[in-house]
Amino acid sequence: MTSAQQPTPFAVRSNVPRGPHPQQERSIKTRAQILEAASEIFASRGYRGASVKDVAERVGMTKGAVYFHFPSKESLAIAVVEEHYARWPAAMEEIRIQGFTPLETVEEMLHRAAQAFRDDPVMQAGARLQSERAFIDAELPLPYVDWTHLLEVPLQDAREAGQLRAGVDPAAAARSLVAAFFGMQHVSDNLHQRADIMERWQELRELMFFALRA
Secondary structure: OOOHOOOOOOOOOOOOOOOOOOOOHHHHHHHHHHHHHHOOOOOOOHHOOHHHHOOOOEHHOOOHHHHHHHEEEEEEHHHHHHHHHHHHHHHHHHHHOOOHHHHHHHHHHHHHHHHHHHHOOHHHHHHHHHHHHHHHOOOOOOOHHHHHHHHHHHHHHHOOOOOOOOOOHHHHHHHHHHHHHHHHHHHHHHHHHOHHHHHHHHHHHHHHHHEEOO
């Protein structure tokens, strides 16, 4: 897959009402505060254990004020998942601007993702909401698919630059990296609440990129 063929990554497909699109600076700031609070609650309690009332209390608002921005708990969950995914295309572009090689770009993307899963409630909440998608009465994007597309493009570039080991298929490599990385973070979360995720990522990194690198 070439860069020109890359599908739009991390598109969210849902018909759940989202509330008014924020236009003013104050509204944007308020919406961000609500999303941050919702992320912290979803990450710690899960979808079924969270409520709009919990979010309102966390940010010191009335439920009505929260509902102005997010008409339902489902819309809050969608917004958190959207934010979870929206960060990575921009991160990819930032890495490219910094001059990383294609294969280094893939490595750096996953390194930043590991750090985000350790530190960022939005990443933690997005992952938990995806795992609880059966309990959410809304359409969420399929997990892993867009990550695979995002990594496949620089892996294709890496093959063209002679950076991939002979015989490595970029699409298969992208699928394998996504499966290994997200499996690793899931195990780290379930066993140690991701306290050891950077150590587990380093183990995976050394093994996978040794196998991929020419």
